[in-house]
Amino acid sequence: MKGLYCRAAVSEAEAKFIIQETTLPAVLDSHQVRVQVKACGLSPLDLKLLDDLGIQRDLIPVGREVAGVIQQVGSKVSFFQPDDEVVGILPLDSPSSGLCDTIDVDEHHLVHKPEKLSWVCAAGALRDGVCAYTALHTHARMAAGHTLLVLDGASSFGLMCIQLACYHGVKVLTTSHTPQQTSFLEQLRPSVVRVIPVYDSSSDLLSVVSEETGGLGVDIVIDSGVCLHEEEPEEMKLLPHKHDIISVLGVGGHWVTSHQDLQLDPPDSRLLYLKSASVSFLNADIWTASSAQQGRYLHILKDIVEKMSAGVLRPQPEEAVPLYEGTVAMEMVQRRQKRKAVVQL
Template identity: 85%
Template sequence: MKGLYCRAATTDAEPKFLIRETSLPEVLGSHLVRVQVKACGLSPLDLKLLDDVGIQRDLIPVGREVAGVVLRVGAKVSFFQPEDEVVGILPLDSPCSGLCDAIDIDEHYLVQKPEKLSSVCAAGALRDGLAAYTALHTLARVAAGHTLLVMDGASSFGLMCIQLACYHGVKVFTTSHSPQQHAFLEQLRPSVAKVIPVFKGPSDLLPAVLEETGGLGVDIAIDSGVRLQEEESEAAKLLPHKHDIISVLGVGGHWVTSHKDLQLDPPDCRSLYLKSASMSFLNHEVWTASTAQQGRYLHILKDVVEKMSAGVLRPQPEEAVPLYEATVAMETVQRHQKRKAVVRL
């Protein structure tokens, strides 16, 4: 049996992805479930995060969002039986690569997959659905009647945020990064109240939001990264400046950021203070890095897959690639040339 692994570079060179032979023990742990993997989602590896939490290995397993069928269950497993269809995210310290034919995973990291939901769709969208749920419910405490600004709404994460917010009666504004994205997001109206094109100029964001909110600003802003300085790379020019995000917040507003190295200067903090506004960091791995709220985590996973099955959440379809293209696909994802890839096994 083969799996995909990453050998982290010791210098500034890019990490290497390679296929390695692996095997499973004959004896299955009492709380473990052996799953035959049908599809696996590939997301960029955060090697710095792994180092921060003390996970240091020569070969790091790749592919953690999995969907498959239960083959065997441990003696004390109570949630699943053989032939059950399941979906879940492998923990950070999992020794298994999700791109193996079969994996062993603790039952408390899995939920039942609805029959109408395809394995490819579940594995490809589970991580973004979990992040959207975390940003809106866990961090921002979204409620009906709130106003929400989602940056880069055409991304897989942004689209999940928009759909989940609209389901709960939230007035949504979003930004587009290209004419093609703008045309796609305009199709979501009237669910989306306003699509703001920032590819013409980032300065259009603040006046557009204030015009739509009567000068009050939004209750919640969610970004996918921000600029810390005015002059940055070409790729960062489409990202909002941190001052723009703070400026569009209303009194008592909440900013959810994915920028892991965000730095706020005293004037930024002063602006947040004057608005009694707050901010949170969205760490995609927080649920699997700690088991303190395992029950809530499983409830979120179950709700995400049920909403995808019911059509409330409609992720952008990812074209599944075969296993022999997994190494090339992961290299592309890691270089951020593509945000997501799904491998069909």
């Protein structure tokens, strides 16, 4: 049996992905299940995070979002039976690559997959769903009547945030990076209140948000990257400046950022203080890095797949690639040439 692994390099962009032979133990651990993988989602590897957590290996397993059918269960497994359809995210220290025909995984990392939900959709959208739940529910304490600004709403993560917020009665504003994204976002149902194009120099984020909120600002901002300085590379030009994000926050507002190297200058901190606003860092891997809130995490996974099955969350469909294209697809994802990839086995 073969799996996809990463040979770590100096930088994430230089990481090499290779196919490696792997074997499963003859006997399952008591709380493990053996899963025949039907689809696997590929997301960029955060090698620095693994290093910070002390997870150092010559070969790092690739592909953690999996959907499949249980073939065998351990002696103390209580949640599943053979032939159950399941979906889940493998832990950061998992020795198994999700791009294997069969993997062994602890039952506490899986939930049942609804029958109506496809393998590809389940594996491809699960991580974005976890990120959206973590940002809106865990960090921002979203509630009906709040106003939310989602930056880059046409991304797979942004789309999940928009749909989840609309479902809970939140007023949503979002930004778009191209005319095509603007058209797509304006046609969403349930619809967003306002789509703000940031590729047009005539568009002013601050003035539009002020107009839509009566000058009060938004309750929640969720970014997909931040421009820290005036002089930034060309690919960073469409990202909002950190001071603009703080400026659009209302009193008691909450900024959820995925920018792990965020630096706030004294004027930025002062403005946050004056508004009694707060900043949270979004690290979706924290759920599998710690078992402190395992029950809550499983509840989130279950709710995500049920909402996708019911059509409340409608992720952008990912075109599945066959297993023999998995290495090339992962290289594109790691270099950020592609946001997401799903391999169908």
